[in-house]
Amino acid sequence: MVLNFGAVLSVNAGEAKPMTVQGETITTGFDKRPIDGAVQVEASGLVTDDHVDDADDLDRALLFYQRSYYDSWNNELGRELPHGTFGENLTIEGPEDDKVMLGDELCIGEVRLRVTQPRIPCRKMAVRLGHEGFPSRYLRSRRVGFFCSVMEPGLVRSGDKIELVHRVEDGISMADLARVLHLEPPNVESLNRVLACFALPPALRTKAEKLLRRAQGDDGAWSGDRALLVTARRREAVEVVSLDLADPEGTRLPDFEAGQFLTLSLDVPGADKPLVRTYTLVGRSEDGHGYRIAVKREPAPADSPDVPAGIASGHLHAAVGVGSQLLARAPRGRFAVKPGHRPVVLISAGIGITPMLAMLEHLAAQKRKSGRPVHFVHGARSSHELAFGAHVRRLVASSELLHSHLLFSRPAPEDVLGRHFDEAGRVTPAVLERILPSLEADYYVCGPAEFMADIVTGLIHRGVPLNQVHYEFFGAARSLLGEEKTEDGPVATGADGRPIVVTFARSGIAVPWRKNTFSLLALAEQAGLRPEASCRTGLCGACVSRIDDGEVEYAIDPMYGVQPGQVTVCCARPSTSVMIDL
Numbered sequence: 001m002v003l004n005f006g007a008v009l010s011v012n013a014g015e016a017k018p019m020t021v022q023g024e025t026i027t028t029g030f031d032k033r034p035i036d037g038a039v040q041v042e043a044s045g046l047v048t049d050d051h052v053d054d055a056d057d058l059d060r061a062l063l064f065y066q067r068s069y070y071d072s073w074n075n076e077l078g079r080e081l082p083h084g085t086f087g088e089n090l091t092i093e094g095p096e097d098d099k100v101m102l103g104d105e106l107c108i109g110e111v112r113l114r115v116t117q118p119r120i121p122c123r124k125m126a127v128r129l130g131h132e133g134f135p136s137r138y139l140r141s142r143r144v145g146f147f148c149s150v151m152e153p154g155l156v157r158s159g160d161k162i163e164l165v166h167r168v169e170d171g172i173s174m175a176d177l178a179r180v181l182h183l184e185p186p187n188v189e190s191l192n193r194v195l196a197c198f199a200l201p202p203a204l205r206t207k208a209e210k211l212l213r214r215a216q217g218d219d220g221a222w223s224g225d226r227a228l229l230v231t232a233r234r235r236e237a238v239e240v241v242s243l244d245l246a247d248p249e250g251t252r253l254p255d256f257e258a259g260q261f262l263t264l265s266l267d268v269p270g271a272d273k274p275l276v277r278t279y280t281l282v283g284r285s286e287d288g289h290g291y292r293i294a295v296k297r298e299p300a301p302a303d304s305p306d307v308p309a310g311i312a313s314g315h316l317h318a319a320v321g322v323g324s325q326l327l328a329r330a331p332r333g334r335f336a337v338k339p340g341h342r343p344v345v346l347i348s349a350g351i352g353i354t355p356m357l358a359m360l361e362h363l364a365a366q367k368r369k370s371g372r373p374v375h376f377v378h379g380a381r382s383s384h385e386l387a388f389g390a391h392v393r394r395l396v397a398s399s400e401l402l403h404s405h406l407l408f409s410r411p412a413p414e415d416v417l418g419r420h421f422d423e424a425g426r427v428t429p430a431v432l433e434r435i436l437p438s439l440e441a442d443y444y445v446c447g448p449a450e451f452m453a454d455i456v457t458g459l460i461h462r463g464v465p466l467n468q469v470h471y472e473f474f475g476a477a478r479s480l481l482g483e484e485k486t487e488d489g490p491v492a493t494g495a496d497g498r499p500i501v502v503t504f505a506r507s508g509i510a511v512p513w514r515k516n517t518f519s520l521l522a523l524a525e526q527a528g529l530r531p532e533a534s535c536r537t538g539l540c541g542a543c544v545s546r547i548d549d550g551e552v553e554y555a556i557d558p559m560y561g562v563q564p565g566q567v568t569v570c571c572a573r574p575s576t577s578v579m580i581d582l
């Protein structure tokens with residue numbers, strides 16, 4: 001069988017160059033330009049291309065991108081993109097992704113290739129296109145292109161014909177593969193279809209198997225809400241209680257990563273719908289089978305004492321005790337200790353101690369294997385407000401690799417320096433510089449927003465690379481590096497050159513979308529609305545709203561799958577004028 005597949009319009013290659021991606025400088029050959037004449041193709045790809053990105057992955061030797069997709073992007077973006085913009089090796093005239101099948105074999109002259117996988121964009125594309133949300137938009141556009149491995153080497157040049165020489169019967173298209181593995185919530189039937197494909201490369205097979213386990217509930221996680229029984233309740237500090245949660249049948253609850261949280265749906269009297277709130281897992285319950293969370297009663301803000309105090313935390317303090325049942329979604333979250341060799345510094349204040357405690361436990365359990373020194377630095381007002389102080393001391397005493405430094409900003413009369421705390425004052429970058437043997441470390445930060453801004457900017461100004469500083473907000477997320485000037489930023493325009501306007505339909509408010517605003521949720525809050533939200537990172541589903549008109553793209557890809565016509569406003573940005581049901 002030999003069928004016409006298309007033609008090579010340009011052969012593009014890139015030199016390895018430094019590129020700054022999310023604060024980290026990497027070397028990449030992403031920036032590709034068309035080159036003249038015939039170019040040799042070997043198993044690793046074009047010989048003229050600097051293979052720094054996928055050097056070892058022969059299944060991704062050559063990236064193809066279709067001309068018809070360039071036409072669509074040029075139209076949408078209102079500019080003429082040169083071939084090579086998307087980092088592809090070959091810009092081709094040829095079928096779209098729904099007509100390109102996994103395992104298809106193509107010939108370009110003597111070069112024989114096999115189609116291996118759809119292209120999934122990375123952060124480098126955001127830098128190349130000058131738009132942070134572009135990779136997500138690219139994926140959702142379903143104009144992704146595809147990779148080939150090289151079966152027979154040879155020469156390619158622009159103008160060459162491409163022939164389809166072999167097609168696998170009942171195969172799966174690149175469009176379907178991208179949809180099943182990257183766009184839709186895991187689905188057993190679709191994943192089984194993917195796994196049945198003989199030509200599936202090992203990396204994709206591993207991914208599909210993992211998704212299948214999740215879809216079948218075999219990864220330990222559960223989908224939707226699950227009733228958990230409160231088996232113990234303890235006062236950990238003056239405004240903090242911990243709750244032990246167990247499966248009512250006594251089944252051991254699945255493992256979680258230190259730093260992840262549970263999402264609770266709370267029926268609070270007087271609220272017209274369940275309140276969704278997230279609480280970090282501080283560890284396992286006493287018997288090792290359940291979970292423990294710790295909840296701080298949230299007071300009204302100091303500058304607005306007349307507004308009501310926190311509803312969900314107030315309810316958990318006042319009305320939830322041993323024997324109560326709570327509805328919880330499975331542990332989720334990306335704030336977890338990354339593997340590595342650098343020392344780890346865990347920095348927290350107030351209730352921000354919860355993920356740090358889980359991480360300290362995890363690192364303490366790993367200490368011999370990892371050999372990483374760990375510094376736990378925490379600030380509280382006094383021993384009355386300090387939760388889990390004794391637990392931290394016990395853990396730290398278990399290994400020479402673990403260290404702690406506790407600061408009290410207003411020690412109580414009975415607090416003894418050297419016994420109950422190590423220093424009077426607050427945690428600041430200057431304190432860190434003084435107490436840490438070196439600033440070369442991986443940092444994890446959690447606490448009130450002002451505290452986080454101070455610590456994170458302080459570390460960056462002292463030369464700690466951004467990619468070594470990780471943080472999590474318990475409330476409204478904000479930029480910590482001062483680049484998010486929202487209220488006075490320039491108004492963004494759509495492809496038609498007109499200002500992008502966001503209409504919050506239920507509230508009857510229409511506001512311009514300004515560049516650098518983080519998300520539709522942030523815009524709604526600036527407009528004085530208080531939409532439901534909790535994790536603010538696309539994980540819990542609390543902020544999912546109806547979108548009645550327009551299109552969005554995602555700054556962070558939400559892990560919480562939404563139905564058509566819905567949007568996860570905490571991490572979405574409008575790409576056209578939109579109407580949201582808020």
Ligand SMILES: Cc1cc2nc3c(=O)[nH]c(=O)nc-3n(C[C@H](O)[C@H](O)[C@H](O)COP(=O)(O)OP(=O)(O)OC[C@H]3O[C@@H](n4cnc5c(N)ncnc54)[C@H](O)[C@@H]3O)c2cc1C
Binds near residue numbers: 277295354473
């Ligand atoms: C990833 C993550 C992990 C978390 N982990 C923990 C944890 O381990 N422990 C923990 O205690 N919390 C944690 N939180 C925070 C928790 O999810 C809740 O946000 C917190 O308990 C407050 O919820 P609430 O319903 O009590 O307060 P809300 O009712 O949501 O109120 C929040 C604040 O807004 C104020 N407020 C109310 N009305 C107004 C108004 N009209 N105008 C202005 N302000 C107003 C309230 O007084 C209060 O100060 C976490 C959050 C996230 C995102």
Ligand code: FES
Binds near residue numbers: 538539541571
């Ligand atoms: S607030 Fe959790 S998904 Fe948006």
